[in-house]
Amino acid sequence: MSKAPPKPAFTHGNASLFKGNCLDWLMAQPEKSIHGVVTDPPYGLLEYTKEQQVKLRNGKGGVWRIPPSYDGHKRAPLPRFTTLTHAQVEELSVFFGLWARALHPALVPGAHVLIACNPLLSYLIAGAVAEEGFERRGEIARLVMTMRGGDRPKNAHDEFPDVSVMPRSQWEPWLLFRKPLEGRVQDNLRKWGTGGLRRPSDEQPFGDVIKSAPTRPNERALANHPSLKPQAFLRKVVRAILPLGEGVVLDPFAGSGSTLAAAEAVGYRSVGVELDPEYIKIAKAGIPKLASLTVKE
Structure with a gap:
């Protein structure tokens, strides 16, 4: 007798949120049941262990950098990816290989996968996902000023005032992949509704550079998460991931649900x-x- 499928922990409109390990969840899904993925994974894994999350929530930091406030604005914490050991970096590569392997069968042919990353670790994730049979389709550059980088040498600010240890980050890479097509793009679109990206308008193709403000305090107040992305940006990329506006969008690292909220806002399952x-x-x-939030473009 087969097991009944697990019930979602929460539903709202066309959005369903499940509690569980994404690898186990993916391996239990029917083949060819997901039409697109937009996700912001735990880049270093270590920062989302129970121990490090307790430190973050207590304001102790751990591997998290707790930036100071500027102009009365409290900045979001940032993971210190530069502290990862060689073994932790290897673990990251292995994990995303396993994740891509579990994801592949659940996707329909031509489904696009968009993965938020950062310049320090993007090469690892890109390599691991490509090795599992996904086609690399480029990157989306989210243009946004973050608090990462730009610092002078620690405990030597006065001695080396003209030196930055690493560049101040002014963009965020989102890696774009596609499960191989069945036939031509037009064939895949007719059969599966996938294979391309939805244009913002008849006149404008979907572009690979998107200007974006940092996540606003009013959004953080609604669904606070250390790496919460703004709805104005998420709605653009979520809308693009289903070329005909039909199908199911998956976020296997859902966090506080911002991707699901964006999908709900644009009318997707x-x-x-x-x-x-x-x-x-x-x-x-x-x-x-x-x-239901009204956002500025």
Whole structure:
């Protein structure tokens, strides 16, 4: 007797959020049931362990950098990816290889996968995903000034005032992949509704550079998460991931549900998976509010 499929922890409109490990969840899904992926994974894995999350929530930092406030604005914490050991970097590559392998069968042919990353680790994730049979389709550059980089040498600011240890980050790479097509793009579009990206308008193709402000305080107040992305940006990329506006968008690292909220706002069906019960609790309250939020382009 087969097991009944697990029920979602939360639903709102066309969005469903499941609690669980995304690898286990993906391997339990029917083949060719997901039409696109937009996700912001835990880049270093270490920062989302229970120990490090407790430190973050207590304001102790751990591997998280807690930036100071400027002009009365509290900045979001940032993971210190430069502290990862060689073994942790290897673990990252292995994990994303396993993840891509579990994801591949669940996607329809031609489904696009968009993965938020950062310049320090993008090469690892890109290599791991490509090795599992996904086609590299470029990168989306989210133009945004962050608090990462630009610092002078630690404990030697006065001695080396003209030196930055690494560049101040002014963009965020989102890696774009596609599951191989069945036939030509037009054949795939007719059969599966996938294979391309939805244009913003008849006159304008979807571009690979998107200007974006940092996530605004009013959005953080609704669904706070250390790496919460703004709805104005997410709605653009989520809309693009289904070329005909039909199908299911998956976020396997759902966090506080911002991708699902964006999908709901543009009228798509969506599914999310999240392991941390604290973020699921935040998502339950936040998804409806984020989805109904009016945002500036």
